[in-house]
Amino acid sequence: MNSRKIKTWAWVHKWSSLVCTVFMLLLCITGLPLIFHHEIGHLLGTEVEAPKMPAGAPRVSLDRVLDIAKSKHPGRVVQFVSQPEDDDGLWFVTLTPTPQATEDFKSVAIDARTGEVLAQPKFDEGFMYVMFKLHVDLFAGLAGKLFLGFMGLLLLVAIVSGVVLYSPFMRKFDFGTVRREKRPRLKWLDLHNLLGIVTLVWLFVVGSTGMINTWADLLIKYWQHDQLSSLLAPYKNEPIVAVNERASVQRSMDAAMQKTPGMKLSFIAFPGTSFSSPHHTTFFVRGNEPFTSKLFQPVLVDAKTAEVTAVPKLPWYLTALLVSQPLHFGDYGGMPMQIIWALLDIATIIVLGSGLYLWLKRGNPVPASPRAAAHEARVSGGTAQPEPASAMKVQA
Known part of the structure; x- marks a missing residue:
């Protein structure tokens, strides 16, 4: 040279x-x-874990879980419901003033077997929250x-x-x-x-x-515009589904899981949120292997009828995003x-x-x-x- x-x-x-x-x-x-x-989180006492119970213990209906969460924060709507990857005995319910809210949220951790409220964790404060926000977006x-x-x-x-x-x-x-x-x-x-x-x-x-x-936010918005818009064509002239018009969430989840046998639920996005549409409750499921557990498969369920309307494959750019996230933090190898x-x-x-x-x-x-x-x-x-x-x- x-x-x-x-x-x-x-x-x-x-x-x-x-x-x-x-x-x-x-x-x-x-x-x-x-x-x-x-x-x-374990050292600081901020990690929430479900109490140990025998395998196969009966579970509370998801509709009941949501009612319990909403009773803790009246006037708010359920935005997301999620389960930790390694603990299916626990539900995290996120509630916001509107489906589109991003910063003003409340979380309720509920035992999936008993319906007991285990904690109301504050994910928007504390040392780890500050580290995360600085790392992700500089609070901007x-x-x-x-x-x-x-x-x-x-x-x-x-x-x-x-x-x-x-x-x-x-x-x-x-x-x-x-x-x-x-x-x-x-x-x-x-x-x-x-x-x-x-x-x-x-x-x-x-x-x-x-x-x-x-680029995660932009990629998700592009996916909604590029692929979900065609799936929503039949709903073009229909009004947004009101909360009191929605079908049973438990019934919707059962329908979604029947369409994806052998997969586990990761989280649920309710109508109007950034990961769903105004007319669907969207269930994101994942595989059971170390690699496939990081990849999500969306299942769109009509919020009124609880019928599965689409199981679209994620495009390559969202697959790349999902693979990059755990690799970035070394989450693949324990x-x-x-x-x-x-x-x-x-x-x-x-x-x-x-x-x-x-x-x-x-x-x-x-x-x-x-x-x-x-x-x-x-x-x-x-x-x-x-x-x-x-x-x-x-x-x-």
């Missing part, structure tokens, strides 16, 4: 890195506790998500340009060389490059999945994978911090050979790493 190309790539690497570094550092720091959100809604997505794009540019620069920089050195005998800046430059290249694949995967996650993700996240924080250090110390000359100084000048002044960035979980 000639000197002109090296200079161009160095400029790309430096400025793409500098623009996104502070935000990537924030996302790395907030992403670290999110990797262990279940474990931290869709604009914050799209901004972080752009920072993720700059991060990928920084990674690619860093890889291009690494080869000429290390041509005269053995892989893994860290020159400890020189001044600190040279040592941190070598460490920055070494950690960056060692964690390259993970950094690219986590950075790209984080960027995809920031605790061992979470630990690996955390260690790589810490390595990323070191890379980002060392990049900032190299930039701030760029004016301090390092006494070294002309060849070494030239190599350093070509690649210093940038960072190349990502975050366990925004996971916007499709959740109810």
Whole structure:
């Protein structure tokens, strides 16, 4: 590679890195506790679990569950109902002033066997909520998500340009060389490059999945416009289904589960919400295998008649979104994978911090050979790493 190309790539690497570094550092720091959100929830006492009961214990009707939840918050409507992936003895009911509300919500956790209210968890406060919101949208809604997505794009540019620069920089050195005998800046430059290249694949995967996650709201809206609109054609001249006109939710769920044998319920979106239509109660079911448990299959049930009207396959872009979300946080392999993700996240924080250090110390000359100084000048002044960035979980 000639000197002109090296200079161009160095400029790309430096400025793409500098623009996104502070935000990537924030996302790395907030992403670290999110990797262990279940474990931290247990320590803080915020995780809700259903009491142990014999297998096959009778269950309360879902209609009764909803009545119990609404009695706790009169005047609100049920927006979503969900079950934890590993606990089908528990219902989480989300209630809002209107079906479209996003921020003003109340949650009620109800035992599926007894109908007992176990808790009214506050998911919109506390340490983990702050970490999640900073990580997902900087408390700025869709604009914050799209901004972080752009920072993720700059991060990928920084990674690619860093890889291009690494080869000429290390041509005269053995892989893994860290020159400890020189001044600190040279040592941190070598460490920055070494950690960056060692964690390259993970950094690219986590950075790209984080960027995809920031598009979740837009992808869902596009899916509704692109595919659901054709399914709603028969309802074109019909008014929105009123709450008092809806059929039994238990009967609707039974019909949905009969259409998808061997699958488990994940969550229910009620008419008018962002994951359903004005005329349907939509049931999202998932598989039982580690991979298929992350993929949702929607089942649209007529809210008035409790009849299944469509079981549409998710398009490729929503499948990619659903696959990227657990991969982003290391949710596929249990605790061992979470630990690996955390260690790589810490390595990323070191890379980002060392990049900032190299930039701030760029004016301090390092006494070294002309060849070494030239190599350093070509690649210093940038960072190349990502975050366990925004996971916007499709959740109810």
